[in-house]
Amino acid sequence: MILVTGATGNAGGAVVRELAERGEPVRALSRRPGSVAWPSTVEPVAGDLDRPETILPLLAGVDGVFLMSGYADMPGLLAEIRRAGVARVALLSSAAVPSGDMSNAVAAYHIRSEEAVRSSGVAWTFLRPSMFMTNALQWTSQLAAGDVVRAAFPGVAAAVIDPADIAAVAATVLLDGGYDGEALRLTGPQALLPADRVRVLGEVLGRNLRFEGIPDADAVAEMGASMPQKYVDAFVKFYVDGDLDESPVLPTVREVTRREPRTFTQWAAEHAEAFRRAS
Numbered sequence: 001m002i003l004v005t006g007a008t009g010n011a012g013g014a015v016v017r018e019l020a021e022r023g024e025p026v027r028a029l030s031r032r033p034g035s036v037a038w039p040s041t042v043e044p045v046a047g048d049l050d051r052p053e054t055i056l057p058l059l060a061g062v063d064g065v066f067l068m069s070g071y072a073d074m075p076g077l078l079a080e081i082r083r084a085g086v087a088r089v090a091l092l093s094s095a096a097v098p099s100g101d102m103s104n105a106v107a108a109y110h111i112r113s114e115e116a117v118r119s120s121g122v123a124w125t126f127l128r129p130s131m132f133m134t135n136a137l138q139w140t141s142q143l144a145a146g147d148v149v150r151a152a153f154p155g156v157a158a159a160v161i162d163p164a165d166i167a168a169v170a171a172t173v174l175l176d177g178g179y180d181g182e183a184l185r186l187t188g189p190q191a192l193l194p195a196d197r198v199r200v201l202g203e204v205l206g207r208n209l210r211f212e213g214i215p216d217a218d219a220v221a222e223m224g225a226s227m228p229q230k231y232v233d234a235f236v237k238f239y240v241d242g243d244l245d246e247s248p249v250l251p252t253v254r255e256v257t258r259r260e261p262r263t264f265t266q267w268a269a270e271h272a273e274a275f276r277r278a279s
């Protein structure tokens, strides 16, 4: 039995689907487990990662945990996981960790989470993905309103990754072992600018979309309206100051899964309906 946290989200949801497709028993954890309809082999459960005591009862019979980073008491959470006798944890971390930059709030919560896992005594693998392809779903409301897509940091290319590939790696790591004690840097097959991703979306949707880069000062103001300042500062460090380079294309997904990582065109075609529904 594998416990998947963040099960109603992009990454966790993909892990649940991957394990279910492999015929593995899965417990799918989030705070609102009823919000997704799963196959009958999936057991949806409610738990709050900020309250480790709510997780312990969900760990009975669990061999592996797909764990999200950044919750209030990661050492407490790991203590429950250890106490329950779980064999292995795959932590969803970040490509920002190797910077070691504790003054960057996003890097810092991933660094602290890795540290809690590393010192827990439970076998672990860290998954450090590039930017997710699913971030493009943020553009659905713009696509519903017209053919112009505005996006921040227009000059920043990223080897965006399909969460389905993170999931395929996570499932292999948790089920087959063989990657204990390794930090796996995961990327998609191509470095793409935001304008490239909009072009691909336009081709897939059969629409003549136009890309507009948001000037950095405006992007900072817009982000400040929707997230705490420490995270705005983190993204400025990553994408304006250039502290995070997510453009390298690495062979890790292919090496672990023995198949090619999925392209943004494949991802967009699979999610075309979500973009059309919003229009």
Ligand SMILES: NC(=O)c1ccc[n+]([C@@H]2O[C@H](COP(=O)([O-])OP(=O)(O)OC[C@H]3O[C@@H](n4cnc5c(N)ncnc54)[C@H](OP(=O)(O)O)[C@@H]3O)[C@@H](O)[C@H]2O)c1
Residues within 6 Å of the ligand: 005, 006, 007, 008, 009, 010, 011, 012, 029, 030, 031, 032, 033, 047, 048, 049, 050, 068, 069, 070, 092, 093, 094, 095, 129, 130, 131, 132, 134, 135
């Ligand atoms: N997006 C990127 O480009 C990117 C790149 C690298 C790394 N990452 C990392 O990947 C993580 C996951 O991204 P995602 O796109 O899958 O996130 P997401 O779609 O926002 O999903 C978050 C999931 O966590 C659950 N959750 C949130 N707070 C919880 C709590 N206190 N207790 C239990 N469950 C909780 C949510 O469900 P409920 O709300 O129903 O509980 C949901 O299932 C990010 O947080 C980040 O650390 C992201």
